Amino acid sequence: MAEVEKILTSRIGTKSSSDIDSAMQNGAYEALIKALTKMTPEQVLNEVKTANLKGRGGAGFPAGIKLSFLPKDKKSIKYLVCNADESEPGTFKDRLLIENDPHRILEGIIIAAYAVNATSGFIYIRGEMASGAKILEKAISQAYERHFLGKNIMGSGLDFDIYLVRGAGAYICGEETALMNSIEGKRGEPRTKPPFPANYGVYGKPSNVNNVETYANIPTIIEKGGSWYSKIGSQDTPGTRLFGLSGHIKKPGIYELKSNVTLRELIYDFGGGILGDKKLKAVIPGGSSVPVLKADEINVTMDIQGLKKVGSMPGSGGVIVLNETVCIVKALLNLITFYERESCGQCTPCREGTHFLRLLIENIEKGEGVEGDCEKILSICKNIMGRTICPLGDAAVMPVESFIKKFRDEFEFHIKEKRCLPETFKMTTIFSE
Amino acid sequence: MTKSSNELLSDREFLRKIEKLKKLYPEEKSALLAMLHLCQSEMGYISLEIQEFIAKELKLSPAHIKGVVTFYEMFFDKPKGRNLIQVCRTLPCMLAGGEILFEHISTKLGIKEGQTTSDGKWTLMTVECLACCDKGPAIMINDTLYTRVSPREFDEIIKDYR
Numbered sequence: 126m127a128e129v130e131k132i133l134t135s136r137i138g139t140k141s142s143s144d145i146d147s148a149m150q151n152g153a154y155e156a157l158i159k160a161l162t163k164m165t166p167e168q169v170l171n172e173v174k175t176a177n178l179k180g181r182g183g184a185g186f187p188a189g190i191k192l193s194f195l196p197k198d199k200k201s202i203k204y205l206v207c208n209a210d211e212s213e214p215g216t217f218k219d220r221l222l223i224e225n226d227p228h229r230i231l232e233g234i235i236i237a238a239y240a241v242n243a244t245s246g247f248i249y250i251r252g253e254m255a256s257g258a259k260i261l262e263k264a265i266s267q268a269y270e271r272h273f274l275g276k277n278i279m280g281s282g283l284d285f286d287i288y289l290v291r292g293a294g295a296y297i298c299g300e301e302t303a304l305m306n307s308i309e310g311k312r313g314e315p316r317t318k319p320p321f322p323a324n325y326g327v328y329g330k331p332s333n334v335n336n337v338e339t340y341a342n343i344p345t346i347i348e349k350g351g352s353w354y355s356k357i358g359s360q361d362t363p364g365t366r367l368f369g370l371s372g373h374i375k376k377p378g379i380y381e382l383k384s385n386v387t388l389r390e391l392i393y394d395f396g397g398g399i400l401g402d403k404k405l406k407a408v409i410p411g412g413s414s415v416p417v418l419k420a421d422e423i424n425v426t427m428d429i430q431g432l433k434k435v436g437s438m439p440g441s442g443g444v445i446v447l448n449e450t451v452c453i454v455k456a457l458l459n460l461i462t463f464y465e466r467e468s469c470g471q472c473t474p475c476r477e478g479t480h481f482l483r484l485l486i487e488n489i490e491k492g493e494g495v496e497g498d499c500e501k502i503l504s505i506c507k508n509i510m511g512r513t514i515c516p517l518g519d520a521a522v523m524p525v526e527s528f529i530k531k532f533r534d535e536f537e538f539h540i541k542e543k544r545c546l547p548e549t550f551k552m553t554t555i556f557s558e
Numbered sequence: 559m560t561k562s563s564n565e566l567l568s569d570r571e572f573l574r575k576i577e578k579l580k581k582l583y584p585e586e587k588s589a590l591l592a593m594l595h596l597c598q599s600e601m602g603y604i605s606l607e608i609q610e611f612i613a614k615e616l617k618l619s620p621a622h623i624k625g626v627v628t629f630y631e632m633f634f635d636k637p638k639g640r641n642l643i644q645v646c647r648t649l650p651c652m653l654a655g656g657e658i659l660f661e662h663i664s665t666k667l668g669i670k671e672g673q674t675t676s677d678g679k680w681t682l683m684t685v686e687c688l689a690c691c692d693k694g695p696a697i698m699i700n701d702t703l704y705t706r707v708s709p710r711e712f713d714e715i716i717k718d719y720r
Binding site: 552553 | 583585587588589616630631647648650653654688689690691695698701
């Protein structure tokens with residue numbers, strides 16, 4: 126079993142951990158003070174680069190490199206954006222950080238602001254997280270009171286403000302350019318790239334968008350050094366990750382682990398095994414948008430290399446476990462309905478494609494599928510993949526293609542027999558026992 | 559919670575809050591979502607009159623405001639019930655028993671998805687992933703999140719609402 130090293134959750138569980146006094150008793154803002162008093166902005170940026178910190182929102186882009194795309198001069202307006210629009214099905218890690226250790230997030234953002242001379246920052250939190258927004262609001266005002274935000278922070282010459290923006294119910298706003306449009310008071314429709322946010326972001330100014338968990342890693346990187354961090358766990362995704370276990374698992378929850386933990390260890394050693402003591406049928410290893418795995422594909426590490434071996438990706442770290450009582454067609458119908466509903470409607474392949482996919486999969490589930498439906502579904506997938514402004518189209522296709530490819534027999538059974546597999550008539554739920 | 563457009567537009571406290579929101583961000587228009595959240599919490603939805611008022615305040619077109627109101631799922635441009643129940647329908651909650659809970663709620667209140675009870679007390683909707691997948695099935699009533707909700711617990715929870 127991989128050794129447990131706590132970075133992100135070290136303060137979570139301590140008394141009133143979201144309060145600044147309590148957080149500071151446990152080390153909050155020490156890394157910021159170190160950065161401001163003992164390091165140059167270039168040194169701070171270099172530590173983040175050396176750490177090889179990968180974005181935790183799903184795409185896994187190196188955060189230090191992304192930050193270095195911003196113009197270097199001190200004069201131009203630059204914005205940092207923290208993406209707290211957590212809404213990828215199976216993902217609930219950012220909520221944990223927002224509600225329990227908001228100062229870790231703020232500290233990470235302010236350190237990043239120092240590294241790139243950013244003017245101000247935005248935290249975009251999803252509208253449904255009403256209590257999280259209140260907690261962040263309080264944390265921000267506490268940080269102003271202690272002079273960690275505002276003009277000439279701790280006498281360093283850095284001026285930096287943070288603005289909180291509440292979304293209003295749209296998964297697409299987790300896409301960085303849609304998020305920026307939403308900050309500007311527009312419909313959350315993604316922009317075409319280029320221009321990239323580093324040149325043309327919020328209000329047309331150079332901007333950098335990173336996930337909550339990504340920022341939350343930065344204080345520790347500054348405190349202990351980029352090279353220390355880069356040696357933790359897997360080489361391709363150093364550090365720890367907040368893995369979220371949900372679905373048919375005995376001990377669901379967030380587990381902070383190194384990313385070279387195997388999926389098997391995660392499910393059986395940490396998660397306590399399969400709910401209902403049934404057989405494992407499938408696992409979605411990194412949020413609903415990554416390809417599904419079969420039960421015999423879990424002996425891999427949860428990093429990029431490991432999951433690549435079985436055709437999937439680490440994504441957002443949200444692991445959804447399905448036991449043998451789940452009808453795979455019904456599970457896919459649930460997911461495609463999500464993407465159909467959340468498609469912003471700008472691009473025809475995504476708007477129409479997700480709709481037709483939902484209709485076809487719904488027909489199969491209802492026993493009205495016809496021979497050739499699977500081929501039709503795969504052909505629609507091909508016509509969505511890579512043909513849209515943003516990755517939502519691709520994100521819808523990846524589960525669909527992988528479900529059909531890996532569970533083709535079950536789809537064909539539905540089409541031929543007009544019913545579900547017998548073992549899926551009564552699905553396990555938390556109400557089962 | 560259920561003020562009319564005219565009542566709201568002559569409410570000094572409301573107008574003061576709008577002025578404050580205008581100055582909250584580097585650019586005024588960034589206050590749009592916050593203003594819409596405020597209006598909806600005051601009147602339960604965002605009427606055309608209010609949309610036009612906000613358009614003037616932010617120097618945007620009424621069409622722009624309507625476009626935004628209709629884009630985001632949390633905004634309503636028509637009246638809804640006094641209390642909004644949103645039941646998570648996404649996969650992790652479904653695996654936890656979300657469908658059983660939804661059926662129970664629908665039967666108990668006698669309404670289907672998107673409908674409002676005849677006394678105007680409840681509107682029932684589904685919602686996509688609420689980011690508490692380890693504690694499904696999850697629901698939200700207005701701004702309050704409830705997790706691991708069993709049908710029996712739901713019956714208890716709704717006793718607190720008027």
